[in-house]
Amino acid sequence: MFISGSNAPLADEIIELDGSRLLYFRNYISDPDACYNALLEQSHWQQPELTIFGQTRKVRRLVSFVGDPGVAYRYSGHRHFADPWPGILSDINRQLHSDFEFGFNSALLNYYRNGSEGMGYHSDDEPELGPAPVIASLSLGCERDFVFRRKGGGRQQLSLPLAHGSLLLMLPPCQRDWQHALPERKRVKAGRINLTYRRIFA
Ligand SMILES: O=C(O)CCC(=O)C(=O)O
Numbered sequence: 001m002f003i004s005g006s007n008a009p010l011a012d013e014i015i016e017l018d019g020s021r022l023l024y025f026r027n028y029i030s031d032p033d034a035c036y037n038a039l040l041e042q043s044h045w046q047q048p049e050l051t052i053f054g055q056t057r058k059v060r061r062l063v064s065f066v067g068d069p070g071v072a073y074r075y076s077g078h079r080h081f082a083d084p085w086p087g088i089l090s091d092i093n094r095q096l097h098s099d100f101e102f103g104f105n106s107a108l109l110n111y112y113r114n115g116s117e118g119m120g121y122h123s124d125d126e127p128e129l130g131p132a133p134v135i136a137s138l139s140l141g142c143e144r145d146f147v148f149r150r151k152g153g154g155r156q157q158l159s160l161p162l163a164h165g166s167l168l169l170m171l172p173p174c175q176r177d178w179q180h181a182l183p184e185r186k187r188v189k190a191g192r193i194n195l196t197y198r199r200i201f202a
């Protein structure tokens, strides 16, 4: 189920997260250095502001959103229309389609300039992602830990270091039951880019 593509490569790790499955492919992107540099230079990076309990702050990372024409997505409190796909990201989308038969129509990019930037616990469970979203997360640049806890709080249950050029598939019902985060790592000086491919329903 969900991994129906007959060309699907073998996962390096299959992680069972109490009812949800994560698949990890360590070397999915063939030239990760070139991809990192191209995205760093070519993306339209923005630093959205987020208002929580009346306080407005810039998020601690840079963000870019790309996809098919007309696709819009609400993140950091605002609705954003997708920028056109850079060639390198539509190539990866084609690869994801041929390997797994996924039909993503957009990707959210996050650029963490160093280890003092990260992302707090959340689930990618907005209604426009449908009831059972598959999220394909590609990582480039400095290896960082990606952590999970059950929705509703509680302790961290899993920490996965995500390597340069790797792919992590989060399969349903992961977004329904679990939250994930990218904790700060103050000692880290180097940058990291993460791409999450998503299917957004109008
Ligand atoms: O940077 C990461 O690995 C996670 C990004 C993420 O969770 C998101 O964009 O929703």
Ligand SMILES: [Fe+2]
Binding pocket: 122, 123, 124, 180
């Ligand atoms: Fe997420």
